[in-house]
Amino acid sequence: MAYYKKTLIGIVSEYDDEKEYYFCDNQYTRAIEKAGALPIILPYVAADRLEGVINLISGLVLSGGKDLATEFYGAAPHHAVKVQPHRDNFEIELTRLALERSMPILGICRGMQLLNVVAxxxxxxxxxxxxxxxxxHRNGIPLDQAAHDVYLEPNSLLFQYNGGSSLLRVNSWHHQAVKRVAPDFIVSARANDGLVEAIEAPGRAFVMGVQWHPEFFCDSEPASRCLFNGFVDASRSI
Ligand SMILES: [Mn+2]
Structure with missing residues (x-):
């Protein structure tokens, strides 16, 4: 279909240090395809190629993966934090550029955390x-199953995607979370322990982070489907 050419969505890949392979869970690519766009898996190219990447794509998915290094948000190094420095360097600069260009961004799990730090x-x-x-929040329940409730704020996009209901069941696989929310962002969901589970930037077309993995629920749950559709629709109009 012709509009695929106009709506390329970049998905930041993960990296296997031992094999030296880039990889990407196909739940992300399927979710983007189902929402009507063409997914492109992004390797960690050099800084002077970032402009080219941003010019190619219409929307950016910051995917899950290892932890963002603590140095980027002023915390002390921690033994439980597993980092991947070359991914951090690539993804932070790419996200900065995407925000500068007002590009729609969907941050998932690590991606939400990274988005919050860059902002x-x-x-x-x-x-x-x-x-x-x-x-x-990392109790071993597989990602294709809900692990806990979140409560959505009525003034959020997520609340609309959830059909005007504040309660949503989500999966969970994280040991880090947003502490101080970035300026210009609002909290759009919290777990019942108060932890921030989603953020969005109301002044922008579609810039959102979710701490869970909605790509696993696109077939079974309308809010996740609507979220990906909303992201791709915003990207299409860029
Ligand atoms: Mn959680």
Missing amino acids: GGTLYPHTIDELPSGLD
């Missing part, structure tokens, strides 16, 4: 250290 917020490096009475 000026901070993270908990290891939530159970600082919030010991909270939920275990």
Whole structure:
């Protein structure tokens, strides 16, 4: 279909250090395809190629993966934080450029955390250290199953995507979380332990982060489908 050519969505890949392979969970690519766009998996190219990447794509998915290094948000190094420096360097600069160009961005899990940091917020490096009475957000429940509830704010896009209901069941596989929300962003969802589960930038076309993995629920749950459709629609109009 012709409009695929106009709507390329870049998805930041993961990287296997041992094999030296880039990889990407096909749940992301399927979700983007189903929403009507063409997914492009992005390797970590050199800084002087970032402009070219941004010129190629209409929307950017910041995918899940290892942890963002603590140095980027002013926290001390932590033994539970597993980093991938060349991904951080690539993805931070790419996200900065995408924000500058007012490009639609969907940050998922690590991607939400990275988006928050690039926009000026901070993270908990290891939530159970600082919030010991909270939920275990990485308790081993597989990502194709809901793990806990989140409560959506009525003034958020997510609330609309959820049919005007504040309650949503989500999956969960994270040990870090947003601490201070970036300026110009609002919290659009929290878990019942108070942890920030989604953020969005109301002044922008579509810039959103979700701490869960909606790409696993596109077939089974309308809010996730609407979220990807909303992201691709915003990207299409760029
Ligand atoms: Mn969670």
